[in-house]
Amino acid sequence: AQSVTQLGSHVSVSEGALVLLRCNYSSSVPPYLFWYVQYPNQGLQLLLKYTTGATLVKGINGFEAEFKKSETSFHLTKPSAHMSDAAEYFCAVSDVFGNEKLTFGTGTRLTIIP
Amino acid sequence: EPEVTQTPSHQVTQMGQEVILRCVPISNHLYFYWYRQILGQKVEFLVSFYNNEISEKSEIFDDQFSVERPDGSNFTLKIRSTKLEDSAMYFCASMKGVRETQYFGPGTRLLVL
Numbered sequence: 001a002q003s004v005t006q007l008g009s010h011v012s013v014s015e016g017a018l019v020l021l022r023c024n025y026s027s028s029v030p031p032y033l034f035w036y037v038q039y040p041n042q043g044l045q046l047l048l049k050y051t052t053g054a055t056l057v058k059g060i061n062g063f064e065a066e067f068k069k070s071e072t073s074f075h076l077t078k079p080s081a082h083m084s085d086a087a088e089y090f091c092a093v094s095d096v097f098g099n100e101k102l103t104f105g106t107g108t109r110l111t112i113i114p
Numbered sequence: 115e116p117e118v119t120q121t122p123s124h125q126v127t128q129m130g131q132e133v134i135l136r137c138v139p140i141s142n143h144l145y146f147y148w149y150r151q152i153l154g155q156k157v158e159f160l161v162s163f164y165n166n167e168i169s170e171k172s173e174i175f176d177d178q179f180s181v182e183r184p185d186g187s188n189f190t191l192k193i194r195s196t197k198l199e200d201s202a203m204y205f206c207a208s209m210k211g212v213r214e215t216q217y218f219g220p221g222t223r224l225l226v227l
Contacts, residue, residue, distance in 0.1 A: 032213070043205060043220040051213065090157060096213060099162040099170040101147065106156045
């Protein structure tokens, strides 16, 4: 079975500071990994995904994530936080040899301090 | 840009009533999913659907739940007799092909009283 652990249900950073949201996964097969963002009262929007190849993945809005197999991690970063980044962020792993259902972490609420 | 749509955006119902949540996936997508998110909790997989049949369902997806693709464009989730604990945000997602990205709709917030 696959699982995702997101450390820190709430993260606060100052505007302009580095954003780091942590995600660790467990998977018996090579994983496909995703970060989704959920703005208040909206659905889930894909930020970025890792499938194969380059382990540093760039996404929308200046976010990027690095797949580290040895650490079973897929942490999300952004060099400089913007007020508009305030949202809930979900890490997910895909069951690529099954029906590709997504298993989500519990989410991290990001607050930006002006 | 094509997107997944869901109706209604909000639904309030009495316990024991039937509800149907509707989704219109992206038109050339072949794989369809329902997920739910109970308030304050993580998003959970309910069911996947491909080639007009359920391909996988979770433990949550019991006999009270059913899915259907009645006309080639809509994808519905029916809850036959709602319970209080069915109150949640329900998300539909669709995917074009294997190993592709799932695109989510905006969700239907269901409140069971």
